[in-house]
Amino acid sequence: MNSLHGSVGALALMMLAACAANAAETLPIAGAYGNADGCKFHKDGTIDGDELLLLTADSVQSYGTGCDILQALPGKDGAFLISGICGFEGEETIAPRMMVITRVAEDSAALVIHDEDGTVWGDVEPCP
Numbered sequence: 552m553n554s555l556h557g558s559v560g561a562l563a564l565m566m567l568a569a570c571a572a573n574a575a576e577t578l579p580i581a582g583a584y585g586n587a588d589g590c591k592f593h594k595d596g597t598i599d600g601d602e603l604l605l606l607t608a609d610s611v612q613s614y615g616t617g618c619d620i621l622q623a624l625p626g627k628d629g630a631f632l633i634s635g636i637c638g639f640e641g642e643e644t645i646a647p648r649m650m651v652i653t654r655v656a657e658d659s660a661a662l663v664i665h666d667e668d669g670t671v672w673g674d675v676e677p678c679p
Contacts, residue, residue, distance in 0.1 A: 577608040578623040578631060578652065583678040584662055588614075590678035604673045606664060611650060613672060615640040618648055629654055 583593040589605035589612070592598055601614040611618045611633070618637035626632055633650040649667035655674055664672040 576623050577620055578606070578633065580606070580608055580662075583607050584675035585678050586673060586675060589675065593678050604664065604675055606652070606662065606675050611635065611664060611672075618650075623652075626651075628657075 583590065583605060584607075585593055585605040586602060588598065588600050588603040592603055592612075593605055593607075598614070603612065603614045605612045609620050611620065616637055616639050618635040620633055620635045622634045624632045624634075631652045633652060635648050635650070636645055637648045638645045650672075651665040651667075653663050653665065655661040655663055661674050661676045663674050666672060
């Protein structure tokens with residue numbers, strides 16, 4: 552009976568490890584993508600305006616919101632469904648949030664960040 556229990560326990564641990572590995576995936580992009588304010592923030596840490604928008608493999612940031620990406624699931628046509636945990640300026644709470652990242656156009660390097668309700672956060676391009 553102990554060997555069966557041990558085998559089931561080992562199988563459960565392997566399944567948990569596989570799920571954790573999948574959940575830890577980041578967005579498969581190289582470097583940072585941003586608008587002018589976002590790329591400036593990425594480069595030197597300064598914020599010049601409230602238009603800041605920055606996307607990296609493991610985070611999404613705007614002027615008032617910062618999200619850690621927990622999982623990036625690929626969809627059709629190169630789109631990604633992102634799940635994350637977000638904090639909001641002036642608030643002590645954090646909340647889960649879903650986003651969709653798509654290409655501006657098939658032949659473009661620029662990306663579009665969509666909120667879970669379809670609202671567009673904005674376009675981001677590779678930072679220099």
